[in-house]
Structures are given as C-alpha cells and as structure tokens.
Amino acid sequence: xxxxxxxxxxxxxxxxxxxxxxxxxxxxxxxxxxxxxxxxxxxxxxxxxxxxxxxxxxxxxxxxxxxxxxxxxxxxxxxxxxxxxxxxxxxxxxxxxxxxxxxxxxxxxxxxxxxxxxxxxxxxxxxxxxxxxxxxxxxxxxxxxxxxxxxxxxxxxxxx
Amino acid sequence: xxxxxxxxxxxxxxxxxxxxxxxxxxxxxxxxxxxxxxxxxxxxxxxxxxxxxxxxxxxxxxxxxxxxxxxxxxxxxxxxxxxxxxxxxxxxxxxxxxxxxx
Numbered sequence: 001x002x003x004x005x006x007x008x009x010x011x012x013x014x015x016x017x018x019x020x021x022x023x024x025x026x027x028x029x030x031x032x033x034x035x036x037x038x039x040x041x042x043x044x045x046x047x048x049x050x051x052x053x054x055x056x057x058x059x060x061x062x063x064x065x066x067x068x069x070x071x072x073x074x075x076x077x078x079x080x081x082x083x084x085x086x087x088x089x090x091x092x093x094x095x096x097x098x099x100x101x102x103x104x105x106x107x108x109x110x111x112x113x114x115x116x117x118x119x120x121x122x123x124x125x126x127x128x129x130x131x132x133x134x135x136x137x138x139x140x141x142x143x144x145x146x147x148x149x150x151x152x153x154x155x156x157x158x159x160x
Numbered sequence: 161x162x163x164x165x166x167x168x169x170x171x172x173x174x175x176x177x178x179x180x181x182x183x184x185x186x187x188x189x190x191x192x193x194x195x196x197x198x199x200x201x202x203x204x205x206x207x208x209x210x211x212x213x214x215x216x217x218x219x220x221x222x223x224x225x226x227x228x229x230x231x232x233x234x235x236x237x238x239x240x241x242x243x244x245x246x247x248x249x250x251x252x253x254x255x256x257x258x259x260x261x262x
Contacts, residue, residue, distance in 0.1 A: 004167075005167065008167065008168075009171075011171065011175070011201070011205075012171055012174050012175060012178065015175055015178055015179075015198045015201060016178050018194050018198065019178060019179070019181075019182035019186070019191065019195055019198060020182075024188070024190055024191070027191070027194055028194070031194055031197060031198070034201060038204070038205065041205070042208060042224075045208060045209070045212045045217065046212070046217055047208055047211075047212075047217055047220070047221045047224070049221055050204075050208060050221045050224040050225055050228075053224075053225050053228045054204070054224075054228060057228055057229075057232055058228060058231065061232060062197070062231070062232065065235055065236060065239055066190070066194075066235075066239070068239075069190065069239045069243060072243055072246075073190070073242065073246040073252060074246075074252075078251050078252070079187055079188045079251065079252050079253045080187070080253075081186060081187055081188065081191075082185070082187070084185075085185035085186065088185070089182075089185055092181055093177065093178060093181055096174070096181070097174055097177075100173045100174060100177065101170060104166060104169055104170050104173060105166060108162060108165060108166055108169065119215070119216050119217075119218050119219065121218075122218075123221060123222070126218040126219060126221075126222055127218075127222045127225070130222070131222045131223075131226070134222065134223070134226045135226075137226070138226055138229050138230060141229075141230050141233050142229065142233050144233070145232075145233025145234070145236050145237050146233075148233075148236075148237040148240070149236050149237060149240045152237075152240040152241060152243075152244055153240060
C-alpha cells in the first residue's frame with residue numbers, strides 16, 4: 001500500500017512537471033516517466049495487459065511521436081507563456097488537492113454500486129465476448145486516424 | 161476496500177485537475193496537448209481503480225486497453241494537425257490561431 005501510494009505521488013509529480021517545465025523535450029520525457037509509473041501501478045493492480053499497453057504504447061510510441069513533432073516544429077521558443085501561470089498554478093493546484101481530499105470521501109458514498117456478478121474466465125474471454133463492440137469501434141477509430149494523417153500530409157495540388 | 165478506492169480516485173482527480181489547469185494556463189500547442197494526455201492518464205487510472213475496488217478488473221482492463229488504442233490514433237492525428245498549423249503560422253502559439261481568416 002505504501003509503495004503504491006509512493007508510485008501514485010510520483011505519477012502526479014511527473015505529470016505536473018510535464019505541464020510546468022519550459023523545455024518541451026524535458027516535458028515529453030517526464031510524460032513518458034509518468035506513463036512508466038502508471039504502467040507499474042497497473043501491474044500491481046493485477047492488470048498486466050493494461051500495464052503492458054501503457055508502457056509499450058504510451059510510454060514508448062507516443063513519446064516518440066512527441067519527440068518527432070518537437071524536432072519538426074522547433075522548441076517553441078517563440079511562444080511567450082504568461083509568467084503568472086508559474087506562480088498561480090502551484091497555488092491553485094494545492095487548493096484543488098485540499099478540496100479533493102475533503103470532498104472525494106463524501107462523493108464516494110453517493111456513487112451507487114453497479115449491479116454486476118463476479119467475473120469469470122480469462123481476460124481474453126472478457127475482451128472478445130463481452131466487449132466485441134468496443135473492438136469494432138477501435139478498428140474504425142484506427143482507420144479514421146490513418147486516413148486523417150494521410151489527408152493532413154497529402155501533397156498539395158498545383159491548383160491549391 | 162473503500163480506502164483503496166478513495167486513494168485511486170483522489171489521485172485520478174488530482175491528475176485531471178492538473179491537466180485542466182494546464183489547459184487553462186498554457187499557450188504552447190504541444191504543452192496543451194501534453195495537458196490533455198495528463199487528463200487521459202487520470203481517466204485510465206480512474207477506470208482501473210474503480211474496477212479494482214469493485215472486483216471487476218477484467219472489464220476495466222478491456223476498457224483501458226480500448227482507451228489506449230484510441231489515444232494513439234488521437235495523438236497521431238492531433239500531432240499531424242499541430243505540424244500543419246506550425247507550417248501555416250510559423251508558430252506554436254495558440255493565440256496565432258485567432259488571427260486566421262477565411
């Protein structure tokens with residue numbers, strides 16, 4: 001439990017760093033570290049498949065995409081961030097955490113429990129049999145993403 | 161079990177809050193997208209934490225994997241859009257988009 005809490009605190013710290021750091025490359029790397037910690041948390045929650053996907057896809061592939069974009073667009077040094085954010089963000093975030101700690105316990109009591117029986121079978125059976133519709137949706141979304149990227153990077157006609 | 165659930169939901173809400181604050185305060189397009197990613201991390205932690213606390217971890221895992229796969233195509237599309245915007249305006253500043261015409 002203590003290790004899990006430490007991992008969760010690390011996850012929040014790296015996520016906040018990813019938002020606050022000025023250097024885009026450093027913030028992409030701290031986002032990857034946050035994903036790595038989230039993957040370890042998933043492993044410790046008996047969810048190995050989600051952990052594997054989180055570490056390999058989010059910490060690996062998405063970080064590569066981010067680094068590639070940063071390399072293609074420059075480091076964004078021309079963007080002037082408002083200085084106020086660096087002061088206001090930690091204060092508002094700390095206030096948010098306090099409210100979160102106070103309110104969340106009360107909210108949990110009001111969430112009705114879902115009527116569901118005990119799960120049986122393996123992960124594969126649940127994924128294929130119970131969530132077939134989600135898988136069809138996933139395939140459609142991936143195809144849509146591929147076509148969107150192709151459309152965005154198509155060569156311009158002479159008439160454009 | 162409620163204590164475990166409380167722990168996960170507390171940190172999930174913290175991640176979503178941090179992401180929302182980042183969305184409100186930052187101006188760099190890539191930074192804004194990183195904030196959206198942080199919100200997404202909070203949501204997947206929320207899903208899996210609730211599944212863990214309610215003893216339906218397999219369904220939660222299936223949902224999280226669906227989310228991760230969709231996230232990849234979302235990221236690819238959004239980063240392609242950001243690169244196109246950069247080519248168009250020569251800047252990553254979100255305020256530059258307000259000046260676009262027709």
